[in-house]
Amino acid sequence: MSKNGSDVSTAIADAGYGVAIKVGANARFYQQVKEGEDRARKAARGLFADDVECTLPVKLDALEAQLGTLPTTPAAEADLDIPLGVAAAVAADADALSATLAAIKDGGEATRVWRLAYRLPDLEKRVAAVSRSAERSHQKLSQESTKRAKAAAAARKKTEVEEAARKKRAAEEAATKKRAEREAAEKASRESESRRREARQREMAPRTTTWKNTPPTTQQRRPTPTTRPAPAPPRTTHTKSSQRKVTPKRTSEQAPKTKYTGPRCYAPGGKTWKPCPSKGG
DSSP states (O other): OOTTSOOHHHHHHHTTSOOOOOBTTBOTTHHHHHHHHHHHHHHTOGGGOSSOTTSHHHHHHHHHHHHHHOOSSOSSGGGTHHHHHHHHHHHHHHHHHHHHHHHHHHOOGGGHHHHHHTTHHHHHHHHHHHHHHHHHHHHHHHHHHHHHHHHHHHHHHHHHHHHHHHHHHHHHHHHHHHHHHHHHHHHHHHHHHHHHHHHHHHHHHHHHHHHHHSOOOTTTOOOOOOOOOOOOOOOOOOOHHHHSOOOOOOOTTTSOSOOOOSOEEEOTTSSOEEEOOOSOO
């Protein structure tokens, strides 16, 4: 009791900085202290205030509010980084809040007031729900970020492939154009050379005709080659003696000195012969 007769414990509870407890069988002032606690809860004073950021309920309300602002699917890539960060922060804060509740629940007399001030089972359920929701949101947003990153990479790859194909086509078209220009230049050169040859031929044609139709001068005339007559055969004086038939003399090979009239066997060349051996001999 205070000097003015008021109960200090009831005043503390009524201000929201204490809760009613029973110590053994001593329950003399419990009811009035409990009434002060209830008034503080109803008026949201002290530990039960909703405008003090350090209280556990306010922290939990803030985490739930943050989760409520997270979009299901961000509209743009730039809008994805912020929700990812918020989900990760909420998950970390929920883990810290869960650890605080566990410390209060398992603590000694120093944390007894906190255990009585807050409905720990309800807070634990809310913290677990916030933690699961934050984890799901972070996982979903991470998958969406990965999906968009892959899509962006595929788009860049497609752009690179298309750019490479465009450059290749441009190079091929330039090469084709250059080849066509070179072939056209060569064709023009050949046609020009052909026209020059035809012009020279047309220029030379009248001169050739004039030269052919002009009688040759003394200097241009060439002596006509003369053909010597073939020598006449020598004259033959026909005499009676020359008209007589001359019978060639037979040589010894042609007319051997023998009266052999049998078969003759001639040596190669037909100049010599000998009697052929008889079949019986």
